[in-house]
Amino acid sequence: MQMTTTYAVVNPVDGTRERDYPALTDAEVDAAVALAAGAHAGWSRGQTVAERAAVVRRIAELHVERREELAEIIVREMGKPIDSALGEVDFCGDIYSYYADNAEAFLGDESIPLLAGDGRAFIRRSSLGPILGIMPWNFPYYQVARFAAPNLILGNTILLKPAPQCPESAEALANLFRDAGAPAGVFVTLLASEGQIAGVIADPRVPGISLTGSERAGAAVAELAGRNLKRVVLELGGSDPFIVLSTDDMAATVESAITARMENSGQACNAAKRFIIVDHLYDEFVDAFAEAFAALSTDDPRVSGTVVGPLSSAQAADRLEQQVIQATCHGARIRVGGTRDGNFFTPTVLTDVSPQNPAYREEFFGPVATMYRVADEAAAVALANDTPFGLGSYLVTTDDEQALRVADQIEAGMVFVNVVAADGAELPFGGIKRSGTGRELGRLGADEFANKKLIRIG
Numbered sequence: 005m006q007m008t009t010t011y012a013v014v015n016p017v018d019g020t021r022e023r024d025y026p027a028l029t030d031a032e033v034d035a036a037v038a039l040a041a042g043a044h045a046g047w048s049r050g051q052t053v054a055e056r057a058a059v060v061r062r063i064a065e066l067h068v069e070r071r072e073e074l075a076e077i078i079v080r081e082m083g084k085p086i087d088s089a090l091g092e093v094d095f096c097g098d099i100y101s102y103y104a105d106n107a108e109a110f111l112g113d114e115s116i117p118l119l120a121g122d123g124r125a126f127i128r129r130s131s132l133g134p135i136l137g138i139m140p141w142n143f144p145y146y147q148v149a150r151f152a153a154p155n156l157i158l159g160n161t162i163l164l165k166p167a168p169q170c171p172e173s174a175e176a177l178a179n180l181f182r183d184a185g186a187p188a189g190v191f192v193t194l195l196a197s198e199g200q201i202a203g204v205i206a207d208p209r210v211p212g213i214s215l216t217g218s219e220r221a222g223a224a225v226a227e228l229a230g231r232n233l234k235r236v237v238l239e240l241g242g243s244d245p246f247i248v249l250s251t252d253d254m255a256a257t258v259e260s261a262i263t264a265r266m267e268n269s270g271q272a273c274n275a276a277k278r279f280i281i282v283d284h285l286y287d288e289f290v291d292a293f294a295e296a297f298a299a300l301s302t303d304d305p306r307v308s309g310t311v312v313g314p315l316s317s318a319q320a321a322d323r324l325e326q327q328v329i330q331a332t333c334h335g336a337r338i339r340v341g342g343t344r345d346g347n348f349f350t351p352t353v354l355t356d357v358s359p360q361n362p363a364y365r366e367e368f369f370g371p372v373a374t375m376y377r378v379a380d381e382a383a384a385v386a387l388a389n390d391t392p393f394g395l396g397s398y399l400v401t402t403d404d405e406q407a408l409r410v411a412d413q414i415e416a417g418m419v420f421v422n423v424v425a426a427d428g429a430e431l432p433f434g435g436i437k438r439s440g441t442g443r444e445l446g447r448l449g450a451d452e453f454a455n456k457k458l459i460r461i462g
Contacts, residue, residue, distance in 0.1 A: 057107035073176070294340045
């Protein structure tokens with residue numbers, strides 16, 4: 005059955021529909037899965053770890069060589085400021101290089117000391133098959149690198165279902181993988197409908213699914229995967245706290261806070277979104293933050309130096325606008341910002357958000373920051389944890405003992421103390437609660453879709 009076109013590049017700067025991509029037919033989806041499944045044996049067993057690592061290293065090099073071309077694509081697709089787009093491509097190069105460099109170490113046999121008996125035992129990691137990645141629009145290359153790089157060194161093949169607004173970047177990645185020497189079927193894009201993807205999840209040839217997206221999408225994928233006994237990694241929403249308990253440099257703290265909030269024009273799952281400030285620092289922090297936030301102007305994402313580009317789509321701008329309106333209707337106060345011009349939304353600071361306000365438990369996916377005053381450390385921890393999410397968190401303190409004490413109490417998958425923008429290829433990424441399950445990047449990222457096989461020799 006021929007599907008209607010659902011994939012298109014719509015420039016969020018002015019709404020221009022630049023290119024349509026036809027979705028695959030059911031037969032084409034099945035052929036794509038068959039191609040990835042058929043390529044698995046040759047990729048996992050026909051090539052050594054070193055040979056796979058060489059391909060992954062070339063993928064890293066091509067990201068660097070084609071950085072301008074790749075960056076310009078995602079500026080068109082989702083409005084990412086060009087400097088951030090270039091940074092995203094560079095980070096992908098680091099991720100693929102990291103897994104190429106560490107492939108042999110990560111896949112080496114892991115000895116197990118025996119408690120009794122002769123002989124030896126060890127764990128040997130091997131691949132499972134084609135892994136389906138359902139990826140979002142906000143980081144079209146980075147999310148793919150995070151998912152694909154560790155699976156490639158394991159010997160898994162990749163099925164990529166991109167966001168409907170990101171078909172051009174998916175096409176560019178497919179060309180890049182081909183030019184890097186990846187055999188046919190090792191990286192396959194699926195411009196498929198939700199119904200077709202449900203069929204892929206249920207397909208016995210596909211042993212695992214990695215999804216980065218909304219809670220709704222995560223719940224639907226987890227339910228379907230569970231019914232079919234599939235492994236899943238889910239990276240969902242976040243409402244990360246930024247806790248300030250003490251500082252000896254307020255200007256630097258505010259600068260870090262804005263950096264933590266404004267990554268990708270505020271459209272990042274692990275961006276700081278709730279600013280929790282101890283009472284005696286609250287007024288100074290909020291005054292300085294609001295002044296600096298108001299000075300951030302929206303601009304054309306194609307221009308170097310732009311910090312705040314458009315939101316990714318009219319739908320995203322509509323949702324953020326309605327969230328802000330609803331928050332104010334329930335008593336929140338707009339300190340600065342709160343206006344919209346097309347898909348551009350001015351950086352906005354909200355105060356007086358009560359626990360009864362819907363905004364208290366929502367994720368604002370855009371340049372909106374909410375401010376909270378707390379009496380002390382205990383109140384800060386309680387507020388930080390009073391959320392359905394548990395992805396990342398940020399803590400500012402001059403007290404080393406307090407840093408570890410509070411970090412231990414924060415209910416999140418990641419805690420960054422006195423540092424922001426410190427993600428790295430070697431650092432595991434993931435959350436708890438409604439922010440998802442599983443880890444990507446680092447050593448842990450290479451274990452999620454591995455068969456950790458016990459071999460016991462007498």
